[in-house]
Amino acid sequence: MPSSLLFKSILFFQAKPHSFPLPHITAMSTKTKTRLRGVVFDMDGTLTVPVIDFASMYKAVLGETEYRRIRQENPSGIDILHHIESWSPDEQRKANEIILDFERRGLERLQIMPGAAELCGFLDSKKIRRGLITRNVKQAVDLYHQRFDIMFSPALSREFRPYKPDPAPLLHICSTWDVQPNEVMMVGDSLKDDVACGKRAGAFTCLLDEKGKYDSADFAKVDLEPDFKVASLAEVQSLLETNFDLMP
Incomplete structure (x- = not known):
């Protein structure tokens, strides 16, 4: 089907x-x-x-204050990939670079x-x-x-x-x-x-x-x-x- x-x-x-x-x-x-x-x-x-420290990754992408605000509004967790989709192309590029860096370090372990x-x-x-x-x-x-x-x-x-x-x-x-x-x-x-x-x-x-x-x-x-x-x-x-x- x-x-x-x-x-x-x-x-x-x-x-x-x-x-x-x-x-x-x-x-x-x-x-x-x-x-x-x-x-x-x-x-x-x-x-x-x-092995990935997701909290640290989210803070690196969002900043400490924004991370805490979004975390309080979403008790089940932050959907960082969907969250950054509304950002400007340049902001998305920078955010994805941070996410990829955390993921690459995770691959080593x-x-x-x-x-x-x-x-x-x-x-x-x-x-x-x-x-x-x-x-x-x-x-x-x-x-x-x-x-x-x-x-x-x-x-x-x-x-x-x-x-x-x-x-x-x-x-x-x-x-x-x-x-x-x-x-x-x-x-x-x-x-x-x-x-x-x-x-x-x-x-x-x-x-x-x-x-x-x-x-x-x-x-x-x-x-x-x-x-x-x-x-x-x-x-x-x-x-x-x-x-x-x-x-x-």
């Missing part, structure tokens, strides 16, 4: 108010297992150990997330498709593939527009795989980017929250809830086996 038609066929997720914290692993209540044919991963902080290789091996054993969507640059994706010898296809980087939290990249992957979004799970560590992207596309979502960040009161009023929440990638295999019929 062409991605444009697939996009039109999906009803956007209407988030319902909830209160964090979620249980350690939040599972579906249904007794009938749903077919799952593919898993799409975020990269930074999900497939890789977090790139580490695979514990449990990522094992989870990918499990998905391969079940012939479940694996995709990747990141707001980082293609260079980072290529380095991940080369350094850890784990491939994702499609692997969409920031060069694919529009990027998360828009559902377009996830819908594009579903179209490429010739599967429906409700047969796919989006796994990531960002509520505002990964969970929002998955929900808007009509996919299942799994929030990776290693340190209990989303249990804090800051997120109590965020009207967006993942289908599942885990503290490590090691928990995802059990989650998938318990709740889904894994069929390619």
Whole structure:
């Protein structure tokens, strides 16, 4: 199905108010297992150990005062890429140079997330498709593939527009795989980017929250809830086996 038609066929997720914290692993209540044919991963902080100091990067781009103001208005986090789109071309150029500098320094310390290789091996054993969507640059994706010898296809980087939290990249992957979004799970560590992207596309979502960040009161009023929440990638295999019929 062409991605444009697939996009039109999906009803956007209407988030319902909830209160964090979620249980350690939040599972579906249904007794009938749903077919799952593919898993799409975020990269930074999900497939890789977090190394980029995003707060410092945002402050460098926005300035301390503006950073604090925007942070207070957006408890789920700052979408710096969308924020700078309204700036003048010269301001955008300078902002992108700062962002790229932080990302390049992050590449020097790139580490695979514990449990990522094992989870990918499990998905391969079940012939479940694996995709990747990141707001980082293609260079980072290529380095991940080369350094850890784990491939994702499609692997969409920031060069694919529009990027998360828009559902377009996830819908594009579903179209490429010739599967429906409700047969796919989006796994990531960002509520505002990964969970929002998955929900808007009509996919299942799994929030990776290693340190209990989303249990804090800051997120109590965020009207967006993942289908599942885990503290490590090691928990995802059990989650998938318990709740889904894994069929390619």
